Amino acid sequence: MGKSFTPYRITAMAVDPIHVGAGGGRLGRVDQSIVRDPVTQVPKIPGSSLAGVYRAYAAMAKDRYPDCAGQGQPDKQGKGGHCGKRDCPICTVFGFARSAGGGFAGLAAFSDAHVLLFPVATREGPVWITCPGAMRLVGAEIGGLCDKAVYRSTVAQSLNLGWLLLPVKKYPNDQDPQSKLNELQIPEYICRNLAAVSDKLFPHIVNSNLEVRTSVSINPETGAAEEGALFTHEALPRSTVLLWEVICKNPTHFRVGNDAVDEVTDMEGVFDIVAKAHPYFECLGVGGMGTRGMGRLRVFSSKESSASANQTGGA
Numbered sequence: 001m002g003k004s005f006t007p008y009r010i011t012a013m014a015v016d017p018i019h020v021g022a023g024g025g026r027l028g029r030v031d032q033s034i035v036r037d038p039v040t041q042v043p044k045i046p047g048s049s050l051a052g053v054y055r056a057y058a059a060m061a062k063d064r065y066p067d068c069a070g071q072g073q074p075d076k077q078g079k080g081g082h083c084g085k086r087d088c089p090i091c092t093v094f095g096f097a098r099s100a101g102g103g104f105a106g107l108a109a110f111s112d113a114h115v116l117l118f119p120v121a122t123r124e125g126p127v128w129i130t131c132p133g134a135m136r137l138v139g140a141e142i143g144g145l146c147d148k149a150v151y152r153s154t155v156a157q158s159l160n161l162g163w164l165l166l167p168v169k170k171y172p173n174d175q176d177p178q179s180k181l182n183e184l185q186i187p188e189y190i191c192r193n194l195a196a197v198s199d200k201l202f203p204h205i206v207n208s209n210l211e212v213r214t215s216v217s218i219n220p221e222t223g224a225a226e227e228g229a230l231f232t233h234e235a236l237p238r239s240t241v242l243l244w245e246v247i248c249k250n251p252t253h254f255r256v257g258n259d260a261v262d263e264v265t266d267m268e269g270v271f272d273i274v275a276k277a278h279p280y281f282e283c284l285g286v287g288g289m290g291t292r293g294m295g296r297l298r299v300f301s302s303k304e305s306s307a308s309a310n311q312t313g314g315a
């Protein structure tokens with residue numbers, strides 16, 4: 001039967017600020033916040049948002065499947081919606097909502113996108129901050145960081161991270177994360193300007209250095225600005241590095257209705273269809289506020305991550 005799934009690790013950088021809203025009124029008066037991890041309070045992009053974007057862009061790349069791109073709800077006349085056919089690359093890889101034989105979960109699953117490296121302005125220029133919890137996602141361990149210092153490969157008296165001034169220390173036991181990040185094809189100018197802080201300090205630094213923009217709500221009926229509708233929204237800043245995983249399941253283990261999946265025969269084939277979306281991320285982006293110049297992502301690398309230290313199995 002062979003193995004049941006292959007995880008692929010994707011790293012990408014924000015080309016624009018990225019806003020993935022936490023829900024609520026799209027143009028309401030309340031300030032728009034972004035989705036955060038409930039445990040760490042670090043902003044993230046939910047896997048469900050990624051899945052929707054991947055589906056739409058893969059369908060665009062494949063061209064012949066416009067009805068299979070969206071959420072699959074047929075219109076009032078019962079037309080449109082996912083085709084649900086076993087030879088459809090979009091429906092087999094991303095699943096479908098309905099068909100005679102019921103729905104199908106799809107051969108690809110998407111983790112949340114986590115912040116791996118977060119850019120902060122310092123008097124030395126931008127420095128990308130990480131923490132042990134984030135580096136563990138790429139199989140690197142940095143242990144023994146105290147909460148009141150910043151760790152770097154070069155020693156200096158102190159470094160300001162935005163408004164926060166911290167003493168600089170060397171990574172304990174030479175646990176410099178740089179070599180691991182080089183492996184992930186993170187650009188050199190980022191790898192040369194790294195620093196690490198403790199898991200406790202990281203969310204504070206991220207949340208106090210988010211990009212905050214102020215906009216005016218436009219009344220969709222009149223096209224005019226609504227009175228008192230100035231609102232702020234937050235976003236992950238440009239050049240934030242994100243990481244997520246795409247789990248590709250073995251097509252030979254699945255059936256669509258009573259039949260074998262026809263379009264793809266192995267896990268690499270599943271990932272090939274998923275990866276067709278990557279060039280579109282850089283043009284069309286993820287998340288909201290696309291019309292306000294937000295959301296574009298450049299994918300650096302995507303590779304099989306079977307050596308991942310935090311493999312959860314299942315999926």
Ligand SMILES: [Zn+2]
Nearest residue numbers: 068083088091
């Ligand atoms: Zn389809």
